[in-house]
Amino acid sequence: MFSTTTVRITEGSLIENNQTIALSKRLAKLWMIEQNDTITLFFGLTSVTVNITSIGEKENAILCSKELLAILKIPGEYELHCSYLPSQKALHLGPVIAIITEIKEQSYPVSFGSLSSFCEEFALLSEQSACFCYITSLSLWKGEEVWGYRYEDGHWKKEQMPFPNVVHNRIHSRKTEQSTVFSSWLQTLKTYHIPHFNDRFLNKWEVYEALEQFAYLQPYIPCTFLFDNKQVLEKALALYDCVFIKPAYGSQGRKIFKVTRTEHEYTLNYTTFSGDIHTSYTSVDSLFAALKPYIGHRPYIVQQGVTLYTYEERPVDFRILCHKTEQNQWKLTSAVARVSSPNEFVSNIAMGGEIYKFDEVLQFAFSQKQVRHLKKLLSELALETARCLGQSYDGLYGELGIDLGLDKDGNPWLIEVNSKPSKNMLPTAIPTPIRPSVRSVLQYCCLIAQQPYKEES
Numbered sequence: 001m002f003s004t005t006t007v008r009i010t011e012g013s014l015i016e017n018n019q020t021i022a023l024s025k026r027l028a029k030l031w032m033i034e035q036n037d038t039i040t041l042f043f044g045l046t047s048v049t050v051n052i053t054s055i056g057e058k059e060n061a062i063l064c065s066k067e068l069l070a071i072l073k074i075p076g077e078y079e080l081h082c083s084y085l086p087s088q089k090a091l092h093l094g095p096v097i098a099i100i101t102e103i104k105e106q107s108y109p110v111s112f113g114s115l116s117s118f119c120e121e122f123a124l125l126s127e128q129s130a131c132f133c134y135i136t137s138l139s140l141w142k143g144e145e146v147w148g149y150r151y152e153d154g155h156w157k158k159e160q161m162p163f164p165n166v167v168h169n170r171i172h173s174r175k176t177e178q179s180t181v182f183s184s185w186l187q188t189l190k191t192y193h194i195p196h197f198n199d200r201f202l203n204k205w206e207v208y209e210a211l212e213q214f215a216y217l218q219p220y221i222p223c224t225f226l227f228d229n230k231q232v233l234e235k236a237l238a239l240y241d242c243v244f245i246k247p248a249y250g251s252q253g254r255k256i257f258k259v260t261r262t263e264h265e266y267t268l269n270y271t272t273f274s275g276d277i278h279t280s281y282t283s284v285d286s287l288f289a290a291l292k293p294y295i296g297h298r299p300y301i302v303q304q305g306v307t308l309y310t311y312e313e314r315p316v317d318f319r320i321l322c323h324k325t326e327q328n329q330w331k332l333t334s335a336v337a338r339v340s341s342p343n344e345f346v347s348n349i350a351m352g353g354e355i356y357k358f359d360e361v362l363q364f365a366f367s368q369k370q371v372r373h374l375k376k377l378l379s380e381l382a383l384e385t386a387r388c389l390g391q392s393y394d395g396l397y398g399e400l401g402i403d404l405g406l407d408k409d410g411n412p413w414l415i416e417v418n419s420k421p422s423k424n425m426l427p428t429a430i431p432t433p434i435r436p437s438v439r440s441v442l443q444y445c446c447l448i449a450q451q452p453y454k455e456e457s
Helices: 025-031 066-072 113-128 180-191 204-212 215-220 230-239 284-295 358-362 368-392 436-453
Strands: 006-011 020-023 038-043 046-055 061-064 078-085 090-094 096-100 132-136 145-152 155-161 166-169 224-226 242-247 257-261 266-270 300-304 314-324 330-339 354-356 399-406 412-418
Touching (some): 006 066, 046 066, 096 436, 113 145, 113 436, 166 436, 204 215, 204 224, 204 300, 204 368, 204 412, 215 368, 224 230, 230 284, 257 284, 266 284, 330 358, 358 368, 368 399, 368 412
Parallel strands (some): 020 046, 038 090
Antiparallel strands (some): 020 061, 038 046, 224 300, 257 266, 314 330, 314 399, 399 412
């Protein structure tokens, strides 16, 4: 956090101008600030030079004029963390955290799509934790001016906001992340030294190449090829009876092909595609010709097929959420089993999959001791995957959704890594107003936000 010290920022009826504030006696003593001292007051990246006039109240309080609160963009009375840096004579209030995503402003009330419940929980937790957060979008971030939505009394209010101390990137569209508007926004963050995470969507091929460098992970990673010509498909099908063909930038189990090789033909299954796609082909040539119009020039991978453990004859995988802690180490936050919809070969919730507890899907095939061992093994593999990717990628990553599977013999496999895991599908064992994953994201925001503002030793 910025500091364990929290202060109540409020309007002082006797404070007449925007260049003056009043501190409580406790804060003045803590920070060794005297009457008539001059300091710089920061809220996010907005700053004002102010004089200390009177020192009165006993509680931790800073009294400002209404005009100063408006300049800083503090919405009336608010409790915030603060850090005073004596060497710089700078008092930082916050942190100010922005979540950037797509916003449906035309809907009433305003909607953040699948992130709506997450944003509400995050806003409530931020206020409870003496932080300030708002939700914004690329269209609301215009040069030197940022507009966003702040949660108050159960409603989202649109207001002009200060530049934040940290941004959590929850933009859903890969196309948007590849746009000039997004590049321009990144340059703005760089100019103002504003850290952001998760840096971008992960490319499945890049993930495979990164993890392949760690020899001890190789036994758990399905063999993967970049699908850029027919020869790749031939090679993969010569090695494996079953392969999956996946978009390198795909998500939610969409646009995936499954090819199974038998003695005389290749059987094709697929998700979310429509049109005249046959189910069987007698040669790789005819199979490739059928696939090409649906794949086009988009990057795809061909991946070794793993026969997954099944529950009620439906394939199962495991989504494990990992987060960075305040000590900048990866931790496991939550873990669930995902069971595919009947007749589907992917378990993603967007494709009709269902959420179960680990024990619930494993107890019929494994003993209690084996279940404990498997849970520990999957957890360790997820954490090690997060650590390795964190070392391999530029940019900041504080949250990863690791998808793992077990084959019929109980051997673990890494299926996929998601840098922007879904926020509407991970219930806790005991329902709570604030999910553990929300707490973890806030903690990481605070960790990043404080780094540029640590006192020099």
